[in-house]
Amino acid sequence: MIKEAKNQTIVFKNKPRIIGNYSIAGPKEGKGPFGEMFDYVMKDDFFGEKTYEKAERKMLEHAIFGATDKALLRPDNIDMLICGDLLNQIITSSYAARAFDVSYLGIFSACSAMALSIGIGASMVNAGYFKNVACATSSHFSTAERQFRFPLELGNQRPPTSQWTCTGSGCTVLSLGGQGPYIDSVTFGKAMDYGVCDVNNMGAAMAPAAMETMISVFKDTKTKPEDYDLILTGDLGKLGAEILLDLMEERGYKLGKNYCDCGQMIFYHDQNVLMGGSGCGCSATIFNSYVVERLKTGQLKKVLYIATGALLSTTACQQGESIPGIAHALVVKASPPFEERTVTKKEKQQFAENIKKQLKKYNVEGE
Amino acid sequence: MEYFLNYLYVFLIGGFVCMLGQILVIRTNMTTSRILVSFVLLGVILEATTAYDYIYGVAQAGISVPIVGFGASLAKGAISAVRTKGILGIFTGGLEATAGGIAAAVIFAFIFSLIFRAKTKKTG
Amino acid sequence: MNYKDRNKKYNEYVKQKIPKTRSWPTLFNAFWVGGVICMIGQGIGDGIRAIWPDLSGSMVSAYISIILIFIASLLTGIGVYDRIGAFAGAGSIVPITGFSNSITSPAMDYKNEGIIFGLCVKMFSIAGPVIVIGVLASAVVGLIYLFI
Numbered sequence: 001m002i003k004e005a006k007n008q009t010i011v012f013k014n015k016p017r018i019i020g021n022y023s024i025a026g027p028k029e030g031k032g033p034f035g036e037m038f039d040y041v042m043k044d045d046f047f048g049e050k051t052y053e054k055a056e057r058k059m060l061e062h063a064i065f066g067a068t069d070k071a072l073l074r075p076d077n078i079d080m081l082i083c084g085d086l087l088n089q090i091i092t093s094s095y096a097a098r099a100f101d102v103s104y105l106g107i108f109s110a111c112s113a114m115a116l117s118i119g120i121g122a123s124m125v126n127a128g129y130f131k132n133v134a135c136a137t138s139s140h141f142s143t144a145e146r147q148f149r150f151p152l153e154l155g156n157q158r159p160p161t162s163q164w165t166c167t168g169s170g171c172t173v174l175s176l177g178g179q180g181p182y183i184d185s186v187t188f189g190k191a192m193d194y195g196v197c198d199v200n201n202m203g204a205a206m207a208p209a210a211m212e213t214m215i216s217v218f219k220d221t222k223t224k225p226e227d228y229d230l231i232l233t234g235d236l237g238k239l240g241a242e243i244l245l246d247l248m249e250e251r252g253y254k255l256g257k258n259y260c261d262c263g264q265m266i267f268y269h270d271q272n273v274l275m276g277g278s279g280c281g282c283s284a285t286i287f288n289s290y291v292v293e294r295l296k297t298g299q300l301k302k303v304l305y306i307a308t309g310a311l312l313s314t315t316a317c318q319q320g321e322s323i324p325g326i327a328h329a330l331v332v333k334a335s336p337p338f339e340e341r342t343v344t345k346k347e348k349q350q351f352a353e354n355i356k357k358q359l360k361k362y363n364v365e366g367e
Numbered sequence: 368m369e370y371f372l373n374y375l376y377v378f379l380i381g382g383f384v385c386m387l388g389q390i391l392v393i394r395t396n397m398t399t400s401r402i403l404v405s406f407v408l409l410g411v412i413l414e415a416t417t418a419y420d421y422i423y424g425v426a427q428a429g430i431s432v433p434i435v436g437f438g439a440s441l442a443k444g445a446i447s448a449v450r451t452k453g454i455l456g457i458f459t460g461g462l463e464a465t466a467g468g469i470a471a472a473v474i475f476a477f478i479f480s481l482i483f484r485a486k487t488k489k490t491g
Numbered sequence: 492m493n494y495k496d497r498n499k500k501y502n503e504y505v506k507q508k509i510p511k512t513r514s515w516p517t518l519f520n521a522f523w524v525g526g527v528i529c530m531i532g533q534g535i536g537d538g539i540r541a542i543w544p545d546l547s548g549s550m551v552s553a554y555i556s557i558i559l560i561f562i563a564s565l566l567t568g569i570g571v572y573d574r575i576g577a578f579a580g581a582g583s584i585v586p587i588t589g590f591s592n593s594i595t596s597p598a599m600d601y602k603n604e605g606i607i608f609g610l611c612v613k614m615f616s617i618a619g620p621v622i623v624i625g626v627l628a629s630a631v632v633g634l635i636y637l638f639i
Contacts, residue, residue: 028487045487051603052487142487146600150399152485153567153596154617155576155583159396160512167487195498196505200396204505243508322498377533378526381586385525386518388581393514399593402584403621411628415635428533431552432559433525433585434621440552441625445633454637461629464549468587469622471557472594473614475564480598480610483568488577 008187008213009220015182016125018295018332019132019175020071022063023288024352025281026141026167032267036345037289038168039066040352045142045167053091056140058359059169060085060096064136066355067171067288071132071178078102078173079130082121084113084137085280086144086165093136102134110309111206111235112189113137114170114284115328119186121174122330131175138169139279148199148314161201163237164273166266168281170288179337181295184302185221187329189213191311195322202310202323203240203263203275209325210236210308211247217304217329218253225255229300232291234283234307234327235263237275262286283307291332298338305330373427380422380429403434410438414446440464521582524575528586532559556587563588567595593617 023038030041040062047055060083068075081100083093084107097104109116117135124130142152144165150156174183192209210233218224225231236244241261248255262283263276287305294300306329317323343351388406391397397405413419419439422430430436444464448456462469536555539546546554566572572592576583583589594614601613615622 053603142485145488151596151600151617152488153570153573153592153599154399155567155572155574155579155589155592155596156399157392157517157577157580161509193498194501195494196502198396201505201509204508208501239508239510243505246504246508374530374533377529381529381532382522382526382582385528385579385582385585386522388525388585389518389521390514392581392584393517399584399589400617400620402581403590403593403618404624406585407621407625408628411625411632415632428536428555429526429529432529432532432555432587434587434590435585436552437556437587437590437621438625438628440549441629442632445629446636449633449636457630457633457637460633461626465625467553468556468560468590471560472564472591472618475561475591476595476598476614477610479564479568479595480602483570483599484602485596485599486570488573 007220008189008216009185010123011185011221012122012126012183014126014128014176015335016122016174016176017178017180017182018172018292019178019180020067020069020073020173021171021288021292022066022070023170023285024059024063024066024168025285028141028271029166029168029266029277029285032271034266034286034290037293038285039289039348042167045140052140052142052146053087056085056092056138056143056169057096059140060092060136060138061099061359062355063138063169063171064096064100064134065359066352067134067136067173069351069355069358071173071175073132073173075100078132078134080105080121080124080133082107082117082133082135084108084117086110086139087147092138109326109328110311111139111278111280111282112307112309112326112328113280114287115234115305115307115330116188118172118174118183118330119188119328122183122186125174125176128176133174134171135174136169136171137280137284139165139167139281141165141167144279148312158274159200161198161203161239161275163202163235163263163275163278164267165279166277166282166285168285170281170284172288172292179335181292181332181334184331184333187213187217187220189327189329191324191326193322193324197317197320197322199312199317199323201239202278202312203237204243205310205323206236206308206325206327207240207243207247209327210244210306211251213306213327213329214248215251215253217331221331225253225258228258228302228304230291231255231259231304232283232287232306233261234309235276235278236261236308237263237278239275295332295334296339298334298336301334303332305332376426377429380426381432384430384433384435406434407438407441410435411442414439414442437465437468517580520579524579524582525586528559528583528588535559559586559588560591563591564595567592568599590618590621
């Protein structure tokens with residue numbers, strides 16, 4: 001059955017639903033405005049592991065486990081796992097996938113991996129090829145910093161336009177049956193390059209891609225910015241969000257109060273993060289905590305989520321290349337029956353401890 | 368009083384050199400490597416033009432503690448080695464004079480990196 | 492559509508959009524932290540001269556460097572130096588302590604990849620250029636002085 005595909009947008013007729021969502025964040029993110037909403041906040045960045053790479057992997061496994069558990073499934077009930085992260089050869093995803101006995105799709109789309117994985121997953125679920133698909137991403141400040149920037153202990157000042165890679169991981173389980181918010185449409189973006197070469201100014205590199213994707217969403221689905229309860233961009237940061245507002249106004253779209261940027265929101269201003277957060281984990285954690293929970297309770301009805309990514313490579317940048325940006329968009333809609341109550345903090349903690357125990361039992365072969 | 372003046376000069380000149388570095392950082396977003404390289408080069412040039420000794424006479428540690436001093440001793444080593452050993456001095460002089468600093472950096476870095484592990488940055 | 496013009500226009504627009512931070516506070520921090528580090532160096536030098544009065548000037552400077560390198564390396568290890576650096580910027584990069592920090596920090600970071608291929612290989616990933624350029628420049632100076 002071929003769906004209506006207009007330009008870049010796929011509209012799903014079979015309503016792939018979000019039946020499980022889980023978010024885990026680092027200690028710094030836990031102190032931010034969304035700290036209470038995350039399912040689990042790590043006490044330290046190592047998460048009981050020896051290296052940051054292993055900690056990130058454990059985080060991702062934890063998130064996938066948590067989301068499947070919340071969806072009342074067992075890990076073997078998942079039919080496909082779609083993962084992405086920031087590191088070279090997406091090692092976090094690939095190594096985390098070892099722990100699960102399912103088909104695995106590793107994707108790289110920089111910080112926009114969450115929207116891309118959900119987009120691919122929803123397409124597969126909608127087409128009926130797979131029943132339950134888990135889509136997950138993760139990022140870790142220390143691994144990203146080591147790979148893209150400087151050693152952790154180097155005493156340097158971060159340039160004023162730089163962003164803070166979030167430590168966090170989010171997982172969404174999609175399925176045809178069940179209740180909950182559903183993915184209405186997905187728009188796969190184009191790689192846009194406006195010739196920004198500054199590695200420390202990724203917001204400016206990503207903003208044109210976000211604009212392009214946003215405009216195609218509005219055109220393809222014949223909607224206006226006011227039609228959405230919330231328009232959420234991934235991790236443009238403060239500067240990127242301002243640029244996006246200007247770019248959109250230039251094209252004749254005025255983004256109002258319903259526009260927000262995850263990178264801007266995830267930290268308080270006094271947390272010393274300059275332009276805000278970035279990384280897969282930034283939008284993944286907010287999407288899987290705040291957005292999905294609010295959609296479940298019906299406080300938000302229609303959300304446009306645009307995850308943005310800077311397809312940055314240190315090699316290419318050192319050779320003088322500019323940074324291409326990418327953005328993928330999802331339209332997520334709430335559907336009744338709505339949940340009445342939200343989960344308390346204590347319940348979340350118990351749930352997380354339970355997940356940890358399960359993970360220990362389950363994940364033995366990999367190590 | 369002489370002591371006090373001495374330290375004042377050290378503070379003022381050392382601080383001034385560092386401030387030059389900070390101006391570079393703000394103006395050009397230079398990375399650590401580039402700052403270090405440019406100040407080493409500055410030191411080499413100062414020594415080659417014999418200006419370094421005049422500054423050192425006033426500033427002492429104020430100019431020798433910044434990496435400028437490292438560059439100056441590289442050049443100084445090369446110059447004096449060339450005078451005593453001829454052509455061989457071009458190759459041996461620079462590193463010979465700074466061997467202590469480089470070896471110390473390597474040795475301490477090795478030891479401390481075995482003992483401690485890197486922690487996530489606290490502030491931006 | 493001409494991409495070159497578009498990109499140029501966009502980059503100019505971004506440049507004027509970048510928030511202007513006040514540079515005076517950071518300049519002042521760099522100034523006084525750098526000055527204090529130099530004063531500590533001078534203090535170490537005076538101490539050494541007091542203990543061994545017959546040391547030559549270059550040997551005293553070498554001792555000052557080694558002791559400062561030791562302190563900076565230790566501070567990097569216990570995770571203090573990156574905070575000083577975030578506060579002072581070039582004030583803690585330009586002194587010899589910054590050189591020490593730039594050698595110790597990658598070594599610590601890459602220790603997990605093994606002693607040889609991690610720690611030893613990456614040790615000079617930041618400070619390497621300093622030694623390369625320094626040696627080259629000193630060789631050039633030596634060559635010049637050979638002829639005059």
